[in-house]
Amino acid sequence: MKLDFTRMTKLAEGKTKAIYANPQDVKTVYMVFKDDITAGDGVKHDVIPGKAQVDWQTNCDLFAYLNRKGVKTHYIDAPAEQVALVRKLDFKINLEVVSRRVATGSILHWGKVEQGFRFDPLVTQFHYKDDPLHDPMLDEGYVSYLIGKGAREYQAMYEINQQVFLILEKAFSRFKIQLVDMKLEYGLIDGEVVLIDEITGGSFRLWPYAKENPNLHQSNVLKELDPSGRLDKDIYRMGGAVEDVLAKFKGIAAVTAAFASLD
């Protein structure tokens, strides 16, 4: 389909995507991916030609897979390259909801947990999305207050976050990759909590298995995994060259393209 965005109304533009009104349908919008990449609450910023294309592909593969698995998402279709058609938000819930299976990153600063510690059940964190405030973590009562509704919406986000993590953890395991942690966003559409935004290389950490048959059911799984072979945005956070970042993201896209053939 030929889509002319110069003739459409831009509703929002963030760090990695622009949102356009769909002139044919007020209930849906177009999400257009950008080549920009940021880290450190937006302080680090680059443009990587080709990133929009791989992010778009990863995003569409993952959302199509989640839809097939019965998860409530905003994703409808990929009508053109770098474009996703999604259901329009009625209300954006300004949170990033994190799930963690394996301890790494910021959580290592919070007490005695060591890198590689395996969380079972998963850890879930609700963070207020605000770069200058460094995305502070919120408690359940305040999350419900933010949404202006009862505890039902909090519970729905909690459940969808766990459901998505378990579905994707299992899918990546088929390719000998561990889903380490992940952040997702939510909104309200027709009164219901729905998974929105994007799932791309910046949304999660992915560590390949270090051996053929790792023992992933012990309290610390660091030796079973290969963090140095990471496929995710940490390579950018750690100062990797933009070509290397793009190569890793292409690696993710090659894996998620194969999700279409999973049951």
Ligand SMILES: Nc1ncnc2c1ncn2[C@@H]1O[C@H](COP(=O)(O)OP(=O)(O)O)[C@@H](O)[C@H]1O
């Ligand atoms: N289904 C949707 N309907 C309308 N807007 C959406 C939808 N999904 C995501 N958005 C919006 O897209 C915008 C751009 O996203 P992004 O570039 O990721 O922003 P940010 O820099 O805040 O992370 C955000 O304002 C986000 O709320």
Ligand SMILES: [Mg+2]
């Ligand atoms: Mg974003």
